[in-house]
Amino acid sequence: KNQVEQSPQSLIILEGKNCTLQCNYTVSPFSNLRWHKQDTGRGPVSLTIMTFSENTKSNGRYTATLDADTKQSSLHITASQLSDSASYICVVSSLNAGNMLTFGGGTRLMVKP
Amino acid sequence: DVKVTQSSRYLVKRTGEKVFLECVQDMDHENMFWYRQDPGLGLRLIYFSYDVKMKEKGDIPEGYSVSREKKERFSLILESASTNQTSMYLCASSFPQELGQPQHFGDGTRLSIL
Numbered sequence: 001k002n003q004v005e006q007s008p009q010s011l012i013i014l015e016g017k018n019c020t021l022q023c024n025y026t027v028s029p030f031s032n033l034r035w036h037k038q039d040t041g042r043g044p045v046s047l048t049i050m051t052f053s054e055n056t057k058s059n060g061r062y063t064a065t066l067d068a069d070t071k072q073s074s075l076h077i078t079a080s081q082l083s084d085s086a087s088y089i090c091v092v093s094s095l096n097a098g099n100m101l102t103f104g105g106g107t108r109l110m111v112k113p
Numbered sequence: 114d115v116k117v118t119q120s121s122r123y124l125v126k127r128t129g130e131k132v133f134l135e136c137v138q139d140m141d142h143e144n145m146f147w148y149r150q151d152p153g154l155g156l157r158l159i160y161f162s163y164d165v166k167m168k169e170k171g172d173i174p175e176g177y178s179v180s181r182e183k184k185e186r187f188s189l190i191l192e193s194a195s196t197n198q199t200s201m202y203l204c205a206s207s208f209p210q211e212l213g214q215p216q217h218f219g220d221g222t223r224l225s226i227l
Contacts, residue, residue: 004155034215041122041220041221042220042221043117043203043205043218043219043220043221044156044203044218045218046215046216046217049215089155089156100158100171101158101216103148103155103156103157104155105153105154105155106155
């Protein structure tokens with residue numbers, strides 16, 4: 001069964017600090033991995049998308065890494081801001097079943113002043 | 114900017130009622146999706162559609178049906194609402210699932226069944 005596990009479930013950091021969120025998956029065959037940011041009361045918004053051949057991808061202060069051998073990804077947030085407070089969801093797409101998506105349970109990040 | 118609009122942000126209905134959740138997208142996307150999001154379970158796919166009048170079951174279709182009469186509109190129907198269908202419902206749309214194509218989400222409908 002395809003699964004996506006994220007850790008930690010929740011995280012509190014001080015403004016200006018860095019943090020790293022983890023995503024482990026068992027989806028096979030792998031197509032691509034996405035990180036979404038979901039603000040409270042809003043729908044998820046795509047931050048990065050990585051395919052099998054990509055090891056790292058950045059979007060401003062967000063940097064995602066992918067190790068397709070160990071089936072792990074991380075999302076690193078640099079110099080956190082209060083607006084980074086949100087849930088971060090890891091989503092993995094499978095080549096089977098028309099690229100259907102498996103969602104992780106998310107990491108809830110709170111950035112405090 | 115892509116716009117996925119869900120008709121209601123909050124909805125309260127009673128057990129046994131027939132409930133309609135509406136979703137409209139303005140990007141001429143072929144694919145549309147309905148998910149529910151529950152704490153600790155992440156997003157789970159209920160139904161999706163890859164063309165007008167076409168529909169496919171997702172992971173948890175029981176108790177739901179869908180309708181796609183026009184390309185821009187995808188409706189989720191709870192035939193006889195039950196309390197375990199209290200949840201956040203998210204609609205999404207995308208072009209055909211080629212590599213790198215993101216799904217664009219609406220802001221969700223928080224549905225409470227009393």
